Amino acid sequence: MSQQSARSLRRPYRRLGTAVLVMLSLLLVNIGYIQVVKSDEYRTNPANKRTALDDFNRQRGQITAAGGVVLARSVPSDDQYRYQRSYPRGAAYANITGYLSLRYGSTGLENSFNDVLSGDDPALLVDNVSDLVTGRDPRGGNVELTLVPKLQELAYQQLTAKGFTGAVVALRPKTGEVLALVTSPSFNPNPLASHSDAVQKAAYNQLVEARNTSKPSPDVNRSIESVYPPGSTFKLIVAAAALQNGYTPNTAVTGVSTITLPGTGGATLSNYGNETCANKGGSDVSLTEALAHSCNTAFAQVGMKLGADTLRSQAAAFGVGEGGDLGGLQIAPSRVGDMPDAAAVAQSSIGQRDVAFTPYQNAEVVATIANGGLRMQPYLVSRLTKPDLSLLQPATEPTTIGQAIPTSTADQIRSMMLDSEQEMSTASDPALKIASKTGTAEHGADPKNTPPHAWYVAFAPADDPQIAVSVFVADGGDQGLNAIGATVAAPIGQAVIKAALGKS
Amino acid sequence: MTPPHGIITRIARTGRAAELGLLVFAAVIVTSALVIVELNQNRGITLDLLWYGAGYLAALAVTHLLVRRFAPYADPVLMPVAALLNGLGLVMIHRLDLASVANAAAEDQPDPGLQAPLQLMWTGVALVLFLVVLVVIRDHKVLQSYAYTIALLGFIFLAVPAVLPARFSEVNGAKIWIKIPGVFSIQPAEFAKIALIIFAAAFLTSKAQVLNSAGKKVFGLVLPRIRDLGPLLLALILALGVLVRGKDLGTSLLLFGTLLVMIYLATSRVSWLIIGLIGFAGGAVLMYRLFGHVRLRVDIWLHPFADAQNTGYQLVQSLFGLGTGGIFGTGLGAGRPDIVPYASTDFITAALGEELGLVGLTVIILLYMILTTRGLRTAIAAKDNFGALLAGGLAFSFALQVFIIIGGVTRLIPLTGLTTPFLSYGGSSLLANYVMLALLIRISDSSRRPDKPVSRKPSTPLVEAGTEMVPVVRKHSLRKPSGEAS
Structure with a gap:
């Protein structure tokens, strides 16, 4: 073999070498295209599970209540994920914090503030890039709430101690801060955030089990998601409308035990227990007395005189029909319903028929009265902070919505409510200056034989209101058909007010 | 062999020192990768890791020493490249094991079988087989004389799964295995591939002259005479037939492409x-028209996102x-590669x-480029032409x-x-790849080895001796770029 022919014989090998370089370079160019050009598109594709799983591998931010009490946090974990999401205060806050589950996704604030908590919020990106450079784990921002743990947990404990289905909402009248937002029954969110699929499944099945039964669902936030007939608490709105339309607290109204509804062919509307108003034998009473004794006949007649439109616009001024949201938690709109005729107006005036309020709506009504008629925008989230606790955006400032009623009217209702509190069998110490109204609302297909819903709305101290509460207990609580707002709901509201005023 | 050996090393560089250095380098990288996986998975860094690294290095060292003994002039880069790829594969398989154990624990299912210890075992067996090939085949030209026998054995081996009942031959719809359930399973195509390459190299070497000269010219193409290639085409068609029937499209494509290129290299x-x-x-x-599974593959390739949760799932993931x-x-141990089905075998690149x-994939592809x-x-x-063609085909x-x-x-x-050579989980693939590596090392040892006569009287004949062969070797290693003169 000569050298020349040996070299020419090997020439295809060199060409093949070039071909191999081209083939493998093609692979590289294609991989580069995927990992550089298309990288973002693939990474953020909703079908890419890695992004969701990522949440369990980085330190998600905290959700805290007033005073820095931690409601949700991520603690280092030594299993297949790096962090375990935990809810140290558990069920009392479960319908607010929600949960973050691998299998079932997220709910509550975990869902609505996901970008902040996970660190994906654009305002946090700069920090995260610098974390990347310094080699620190990217961390999420924090959500600070206005909730006062003392009140939230007291209210939750009060409701659950007796196995009540219900809700408590507490607002700071001057600012609109939500101090408590409680629902019962609730659930423990911790197992849903478990890294064990089996634990998650069991907890979730338990959570949704109630949907197929008549038992109350633990994952419904009754304080904002459900509406109930407000009963006599609605009389505050009727009174507010009356006082602006020629009535005074001393205006005489009917004191009879029963009235016949016009245009119904004899249907009647009676006072509670079929009694005459304030035990005055059926003679006229003042508007103040009628409210204090919660006389149905009087308010039915006042309502009919005012008319459907006046009532509806007064309710709207208090926010009925608006709905909205608290930090992304949806608020169901409350309603007064259709009032096609005088009979309907009469029934609606005592908070029955189609009138339906969220406990939150009722809290807003009394908070507005407490604040001299000036409606404040309620808010649940006070601040969003970065991982280093500096502000992510300006802290929430109290904002006004508008004057729902004139200050003079608010003052008149305030003193009527002070009388109302003292008329109760469960009246509080007058020194607390609690102004309140109870409600006992019939509902269901057979109202006379269904335990009524019990309500208590109040604020205190009347001359310098620090707190406004709305307490709702479904189906008579533990007192069945005999339940009334004063005996079932009022003690809970009074306990919360005392705690808020430091008098407990 | 030993006495002249010492003298020659001084004159012609064996490259063994370089090989040792590169092997240590590979072992350090693999051990570091393992440590990073453990750190990112929040597992304790124990002394065990050092033992794994040391054990891996020891296995490579033994192999290295035996290469020193049985193929002292072999290319020093081949072995370390394979060792590095094999090691990275082991680390990734171990990392996927951790994920599958964690997933099973989260699902409250029994512990899944671990792949890494098996792959480690297969690596050991493969290194032994590698050395056996080097020791038994002292001169690759013996293979030339047994070409037809090897081809026959390879074909029989390849055809076995086709005649076995599905229970003993089918895994994930491909009927290409020989398995005894619960004991072991092998993929004969991996070995048949080597047999076919050896046969093709031998056959084409013997027919090179005829193939080069004869043939009609049509439209500027020199048409070959079919009968010259008869036995090779027959072997190829039989092999492809078996593979296509077993739905092993990857190996069919690989065999066809390799043999085609070998024919080009020979002629x-x-x-x-x-x-x-x-x-x-x-x-x-034709295959697209005939087979539904081929059409499906093409559809997924064109529109992977059309059915991203079902047929396109694997490619999309x-x-x-x-x-x-x-x-x-994401960093070793910090991503979720276990989401991709078959991440340890076909999809280990993903x-x-x-x-x-x-960056990592570029390095891996560069390693294959070097190999x-x-x-x-x-x-x-x-x-020799047989050695050249065999090495070319294998490479x-x-x-x-x-x-x-x-x-x-x-x-x-x-x-x-298909498996990714040296990286993927799979005993058959690993064994076959190390056999191929052994053959390459055997050929490179013979091509780089100075001629025997030189060693007898090293002082004087250095310049004159081997006037025919030595310059050829030197020319090709020193004047590579200018070698294209024509």
């Missing part, structure tokens, strides 16, 4: 390549993993790409296999199942 005729590619195109269209990894990757990023070019260099430097088959599987995983071409 230097581009016309063979063109005819082969036309034949391939015809075959591909592979792309997601690569995209999430980006340029630098797993590595997710955690090591574009192939060193193999082709061995071929060019070979002293190219590595490159083609990498192109087919990585191209499939990254949606450059339709996906056909």
Whole structure:
């Protein structure tokens, strides 16, 4: 073999070498295209599970209540994920914090503030890039709430101690801060955030089990998601409308035990227990007395005189029909319903028929009265902070919505409510200056034989209101058909007010 | 052999020191990778890790010492490249084991079988087989004399799964295995591939003269005479028939491409390549028309996102993993490569790409580039045509296999199942790859070895001795670029 022919014989090998370089370079160019050009598109594709799983591998931010009490946090974990999401205060806050589950996704604030908590919020990106450079784990921002743990947990404990289905909402009248937002029954969110699929499944099945039964669902936030007939608490709105339309607290109204509804062919509307108003034998009473004794006949007649439109616009001024949201938690709109005729107006005036309020709506009504008629925008989230606790955006400032009623009217209702509190069998110490109204609302297909819903709305101290509460207990609580707002709901509201005023 | 050995090392460089250095380098990288996985998985760093690293290094050291003894002049780069790829594969398989154990625990299911210890065991067996090949085959030219026997054995082996009942031969719809359930399973095609390459090299070497001269010229293409290639075509058609029937598209493509290129290497005729590619195109269209599973593969390739949760799931998840990894990757142990089905076998590139990023995959592909070019260099430097053709075929088959599987995983071409050489989980593949590596090392040892007569009287004949062969070797290693003069 000569050298020349040996070299020419090997020439295809060199060409093949070039071909191999081209083939493998093609692979590289294609991989580069995927990992550089298309990288973002693939990474953020909703079908890419890695992004969701990522949440369990980085330190998600905290959700805290007033005073820095931690409601949700991520603690280092030594299993297949790096962090375990935990809810140290558990069920009392479960319908607010929600949960973050691998299998079932997220709910509550975990869902609505996901970008902040996970660190994906654009305002946090700069920090995260610098974390990347310094080699620190990217961390999420924090959500600070206005909730006062003392009140939230007291209210939750009060409701659950007796196995009540219900809700408590507490607002700071001057600012609109939500101090408590409680629902019962609730659930423990911790197992849903478990890294064990089996634990998650069991907890979730338990959570949704109630949907197929008549038992109350633990994952419904009754304080904002459900509406109930407000009963006599609605009389505050009727009174507010009356006082602006020629009535005074001393205006005489009917004191009879029963009235016949016009245009119904004899249907009647009676006072509670079929009694005459304030035990005055059926003679006229003042508007103040009628409210204090919660006389149905009087308010039915006042309502009919005012008319459907006046009532509806007064309710709207208090926010009925608006709905909205608290930090992304949806608020169901409350309603007064259709009032096609005088009979309907009469029934609606005592908070029955189609009138339906969220406990939150009722809290807003009394908070507005407490604040001299000036409606404040309620808010649940006070601040969003970065991982280093500096502000992510300006802290929430109290904002006004508008004057729902004139200050003079608010003052008149305030003193009527002070009388109302003292008329109760469960009246509080007058020194607390609690102004309140109870409600006992019939509902269901057979109202006379269904335990009524019990309500208590109040604020205190009347001359310098620090707190406004709305307490709702479904189906008579533990007192069945005999339940009334004063005996079932009022003690809970009074306990919360005392705690808020430091008098407990 | 031993007495002259010491004298020659001083004159011609064996490259063994370089090999040792590179092997240590590979062991350090693999051990570091293992440590990073453990750290990122929040597992304690124990002394065990050091033992694993030391054990791996020891196995390589033993192999190295035996290469020193039995193939002292072998190319020093081949072995370390394979060791590094094998080691990275082991680390990734171990990392995927951790994920599957964690997933099973989360699902309250029993512990899944671990793949890494098995792969480690197979690595040991493969290294032994590697050494057996080096020790038994002292001169690769023996293979030439047994070419037909080897081809027959390879074909019988290949055909066994087709006659076995599905229970003993079918895994995931491909009837290409020989398995005793619960004990072991092998993929005979991996070994049949080597047999076919050896046969083709021997056959083409013996027919080179005829193939080069005869043939009619049509449209500028020199048409070959079919009868000259008869036995080779018969072997190829039989092999492809068996493979296509077993739905092993990847291996069919690999064998066809490798043999086509070997014919080109033997004859230097581009016309063979063109005819082969036309034949391939015809075959591909025919298969597309005939087989539903081929159509499905093509559909997934064209529209992977059309059915992303079902048929396109694997490819889509592979792309997601690569995209999430980006340029630098998530870091070993910090991604979720276990989401991609078959991450440890066919899709190990996707797993590595997710955690090591574009940077890591570039290094891995460069390793294959080095492996192939060193193999082709061995071929060019070979002293005999059979050795050259065998080395060329083996080297190219590595490159083609990498192109087919990585191209499939990254949606450059339709996906056909194949292992990624040295990286993927799988005993058969690992054994076959180390046998191929042993053959390459055997050929490179003979091509780089100075001629025997030189060693007898080393002082005087150095300049004169081997006037025929030595310059050829030196020319090709020193004057590579200018070698193209014509």
